[in-house]
Amino acid sequence: MGLLDSFKNMFSFKYNTLDGAPALTREQDRGLALGAAYAIEGHLPVNALTMEADARTAAKLAKGAWDTVDTETARETYRYLLGGGHxxxxxxxxxxxxxxxxxxxxxxxxxxxxxxxxxxxxxxxxxxxxxxxxxxxxxxxxxxxxxxxxxxxxGQPSGPLPRSILAWDTARVVHVSRIFVDAGFVEPAEAWSMIAQAVDLVRPSYASWAEFNEGFLTGRAFWQLRGKRYDQERINDDGEKFSRAADELLNRDDSPWNRLPW
Structure with missing residues (x-):
């Protein structure tokens, strides 16, 4: 390992893992990888389906961000994300x-x-x-x-916009699953089933994790651009934050995106 690599490792992001978490199957590992950008950005466990939040905090987040208050509304959210989403x-x-x-x-x-x-x-x-x-x-x-x-x-971008932002919708399936499990709205088995459906839905749309990332970042910008208030600076800042998370996932050898072929 060269000096440059040593410095890169010294200052690079350290993945958060949950000690004692149940071992993941390969399918579960791949499913969590869809939401890895959220895990990196929010310093959430990359090896477990949780935000490490108590039920009350998770329920408050589900209500505020998703207007989800119980099992039925959680399932409605899944139906939206897996049935078309943005x-x-x-x-x-x-x-x-x-x-x-x-x-x-x-x-x-x-x-x-x-x-x-x-x-x-x-x-x-x-x-x-x-x-x-x-x-x-x-x-x-x-x-x-x-x-x-x-x-x-x-800015002269290098190519056309992605044809699909399913990466964004399916990444959110993983993210809301963490919230819903912590809140007690769904059991882990049901959440894993929804995540498996997300994997099956999104894989035909992209050829690599890099393409998936482009779909995710474009989808996140599109989500913000749907609002009534246009704020380019806010969208740029948010995009840079998630782009940094993506850089970790695309470039680190121990990243889920490099451990698991698309």
């Missing part, structure tokens, strides 16, 4: 956003206006046909053009 609206706006971003670098106003007019004319009806809120879908599109249009015009 991928549903992202998939609708992506073709329109692609058209906008095709002309964004040149700042051609007439073409930008034409792209926006087409989206405004077609997205509301398209959203209704898919059972989605038209105003929310339109707002997502508008905020995405502001955010990604700026990046495309000045």
């Amino acid at each position: 991928q549903s609206s992202y998939g609708l706006i992506l073709p329109y956003l692609d058209r906008y971003l095709d002309v964004a670098p040149g700042r051609r106003r007439a073409e930008l206006k034409a792209a926006n007019d087409r989206a405004a004319g077609e997205l509301p009806a398209l959203a209704e046909r898919h059972g989605l809120d038209p105003s929310s879908v339109q707002r997502s599109y508008t905020n995405c053009t502001l955010y990604y249009g700026y990046i495309w015009a000045y």
Whole structure:
């Protein structure tokens, strides 16, 4: 090991593990890996399905973040995440956003206006046909053009947006499972079953953990861009925080993403 490697190891993130946790099966290990960015960012155990929170604290978090208060509402949350989640609206706006971003670098106003007019004319009806809120879908599109249009015009990204943000939805299956188990809303066996479904759902959409990460980061930004208040600085700061977590997962030899082939 060289001097540089020694310094990197000295200052690198140390994974949090839960002493005495039941041994994971390979399938469970792979499932937890879907939510590893949350574990790294929040310093949660990478080897156990828990946030190490007491039931009251976990229930308060479930209520505040997910409006989940019991077993039935926990199952509704699972149905949402595994049944479309944010991928549903992202998939609708992506073709329109692609058209906008095709002309964004040149700042051609007439073409930008034409792209926006087409989206405004077609997205509301398209959203209704898919059972989605038209105003929310339109707002997502508008905020995405502001955010990604700026990046495309000045940051010169290396490629197109991911075709899928299922990584984001399925990572959250793992994250909410930690909360729901700690709160006592679901038994571990049920949570592991939901996580297994998430693994089966997401694996066909990506070819590697790196691609999965791109889907996750894009999905997280998209989640924030759906809000009524557009705050580019907040989204950038949040993205940098989770990008640092991803760097650990992609580059450390002992990372779950390097131990487990996609």
